[in-house]
Amino acid sequence: MFDVEKIRNDFPMIRNNPDLIYFDSAATSFKPQPVIDEVIRFYETRTCNIHRGDYDISFAVSKEYDDTRETVRRFLNAQRKEEIVFSNGATSSLNIVAINFAKKFLKKGDVILTSLIEHASDILPWFVAAKEVGCEIRYTPLDEKGMIDLIGYEECFKDNRVKVVALPYVSNVLGYIYPLKELTRIAHKYNAIISVDGAQGVPHLKVDVKDLDVDFLSFSSHKMLGPGGVGILYGKYELLDQLDPVFYGGGSNARFYNDGSIILKETPEKFEAGTPCIEGVLGLNRAVEYLEKVGMDNVASYGKELTEYFISKLEKLDNVEIYNSASEAGIVTFNLKGIFSQDASGYFNKQGIAVRSGNHCAKLLFNIIGVTETIRASFYIYNTKEEIDRFVDVIKDTTIEKCVDSIL
Ligand SMILES: Cc1ncc(COP(=O)(O)O)c(C=O)c1O
Structure with a gap:
């Protein structure tokens, strides 16, 4: 109840x-007591870095950090926990997808399909990517209320140039819930992928990424009762694994050599260079549990x-x-x-x-x-x-x- x-x-x-x-x-959002307690517990009883220390608290905290990936997997009904990357916000997650997807998979003349509803964090990375590669930005038609006109949306694919769709689950100004399953079905029919800005959708709606079939979904912990400084990027493993990281550094590489070659760790660790917001990720675990309980x-x-x-x-x-x-x-x-x-x-x-x-x-x-x-x-x-x-x-x-x- x-x-x-x-x-x-x-x-x-x-x-x-x-x-x-x-x-x-x-x-x-405000944070509930269990989230605050978790962050304080980290500072007061177990402050350490993860995946680096050969001592008990580091083993314990590393495990709890990795367990949060499983919690988020369960929350989204993702296929595997390796599909969950921790970043430092929805903005970071959206940039990881846009910049790298464009570099790897887009070519001059391809079309990025988006909308006039977009938050800056969803559209600016695609503007930059489009400029670098020479892609066209196309806007899907909206009706007078700001709902996506599905017939007009499908029309946008008819020249077979749309390679990627960037849309929100929920508009941060209009609060409309966009029909992701249908938008995704149409994108896939024309062999395009869809990257979803879930910053306003995930905190409010039950999300099942398998059912929605979206390719990428980005959102922030701080808008769903969790601590700040943590973002989540969900990506279908086969796609995510093909992307390169945006950041390189400690924690994300297995080896590197004098000649400049780098052997990265597996996905998702290869995307998480540097010390992450550990206390934030632990707090996110409690936030997701809280939402699941409600x-x-x-x-x-x-x-x-x-x-x-x-x-x-x-x-x-x-x-x-x-x-x-x-x-x-x-x-x-x-x-x-x-x-x-x-x-x-x-x-x-x-x-x-x-x-x-x-x-x-x-x-x-x-x-x-x-x-x-x-x-x-x-x-x-x-x-x-x-x-x-x-x-x-x-x-x-x-x-x-x-x-x-x-x-x-
Ligand atoms: C729809 C939408 N996308 C992206 C963002 C960016 O989120 P963050 O600032 O947590 O990176 C926001 C934040 O307000 C948002 O409302």
Whole structure:
């Protein structure tokens, strides 16, 4: 049974900030006590490096680090744990795929198919890769709401030049869940691979990479209750294994020689040069366990419930314009009519409500929604309808004069 009050008790940030309403979990989530305890346990009782020390705590921590790979494999229903690479964020994971896939598999004239919804971390690496190799960037058609038009999407493949698709599972501004299974099926029909930005999807939805059949999936620990500094790259083993690392150094090589030749370790270790964020990976293990205990079906349905509840309340207000009324995954994007988004969020801040305003790193999305700056409220498992009610009361009463007064 999903019990939000019980969940809230697990989050010290909520206890320690009784006057704060935090609606910015799409930027980063709060951490539950077991995750915090795990990180502290590492610092207080077992600080050491992994895969290098010939002593007990290093053996123990190395094993726990490797066990996290198995936990993440189970969470994603991946075929094998060697398909899980730890990086330092979704951005790193997306770069590993884009830069190396392009170098290895793309040639001049090939097409990279993406969209105008993209977060900078998903699209910029492909811009750079496209420039280096001489590829074309193509944008899949979207409808007026920002949903992918599947017929238009398939049309994009008809000249047989699309070699890779880069799309998000969930838009970080619109909160729409894109039909990954179908998008992947179509990409594969035309022999293209798909790299998915899962930064907003994985924290909110039950993911089964075998069922979705995606080739690469990138996401961050810090948006799914885990510590910062850790990213995850899932890749189908045969593909992942063919990529070269972005970084070279200690821990990722088996041998190197005077003549400059390097023998790398096997996948996934070959991608993890240098000392990783060990405490972050250990904390991620606890975060995944926590989410599994809550149940990803509950996480998804509660996120949808809060999202729909907030939208239904906003729709009754005359002073609000909503840009994603079909959102499902904990993200609502809107503006107060006649008020600059940052002025409104500054005023909300004074009322104890934390939201984000601006372009949310999706700087091409204005082509679809017609505005560059919006307010984004994003929810997670510890938010409540009472918090939303409080926010709606504040929104109702927000005027430009109050916003200006709060700045002065
Ligand atoms: C959709 C999307 N992709 C990628 C990222 C980048 O994640 P990170 O900053 O954790 O690397 C974000 C972060 O906000 C995001 O929302």
